[in-house]
Amino acid sequence: MSTQVHDNVKQYYGSRLESTCDLQTSAACSLPCRPMPKSAIEALNLVHPEVTKRFFGCGLPVPEKLQGCRILDLGSGSGRDCYALSKLVGETGHVTGIDMTEELILASRKYIPYHQEKFGFEKPNTTFLQGYLENLTAAGVENDSMDIIVSNCVICLCPDKKTVLCEAYKVLKEGGELYYSDMYASNVVPDHLKEDSVLWGEGMGGSLYWRDFISLVQEVGFSTPHLISASHIEVHNCELKKKAGDISYASGTYRLFKLPKKLEMSSAIVTYKGTVPDYPCQLEFDSSHCFKKDVALQVDGEMAAILQCSRFSPDFCIQKYGHLSPFLLADKLGSSVKQCSKTGKAAGGCGETLLTTPG
Secondary structure, three states: OOOHHHHHHHHHEEEEEEHHHHOOOOOHHOOOOOOOOHHHHHHHHOOOHHHHOOOOOOOOOOOOOOOOOOOEEEEHHHHHEEHHHHHOOOOOOEEEEEEHHHHHHHHHHHHHHHHHHHHOOOOEEEEEOOOOOOHHHHHHOOOOOEEEEEEEOOOOOOOOOHHHHHHHHHHEEEEEEEEOOOOOOOOOOOHHHHHHHHHOOOOOOOEEEEEHHHHHHHHOOOOEEEEEEEEEEEEEHHHHHHHOOOOOOEEEEEEEEOOOOOOOOOOOOEEOOOOOOOOOOOEOOOOOEEEEEEEEEEEEEHHHHHHHOOOOOHHEEEEHHHHHOOOHHHHOOOOOEEEEEOOOOOOOOOOOOEEEEOO
């Protein structure tokens, strides 16, 4: 499985980079476009400083409603995200991190007892595997075993991204979610830039053109990607910036789902119940969908299917064909007909049909 690209990345992150400060771009410093929930901030603050020091990701892939979930972190690196997530899933959940770099796996495992004690758990709920993202089965990850997969600025380092995404699809349960941050390019990255080991190590050489990413995940079988947050990436090194030319880079966090293959998709009226922890008033599902508590909203067939088949199902009232309900439309228009019977006699005996409208 090991290729020259894999070996270069292992060396770059296992030996060359000692801390986040050694990176030549702002990828690890990219800011999310929406604030993190209090629980996630508290979990991150409990992670051991040495683990945080060797964090090389971009963004923070922390989806909502994690209690009791089984999570896989692709390219877990120092283990920062794994440990933060292990606090959020609780003792009934489990987090598995996988990375091909032996030095990082050994460093991650070193702090398992520390975080178990820090979180007050009776037993560890975190496992770290050494292996390749292109072959999760060989690393010991079973098919249809994970509720959520996260990844943090790692897929851009993989030479065969389609295989990585196919493997992720295989190990997800039906209704499961791939929620991850990565680097994306404004144009297709030319081959000569892909051959530069430093550019590749920084994520620049292997970044997907963002439109190609959308096509690729749908080809694999995932739902349409939902963009959650994004920020521009600045290249600090003048030499690397010159090599990149007119290509610019951004970090983006997306969520996509593994939906049942045979599923009727129809638009629906959905109402958020306000039951997702940390989000009692509204749930910002992505940059285009914000569900306010007790407010009915029409969504397309795929979004309705996602809410129906995923872990969010108990948190929504879903009315298929709700857009055809005369009652919902009447509520929206605020109109009513004051009529006592089919005789045409209005209530009160005035003999007329009265239509009332707002105002």
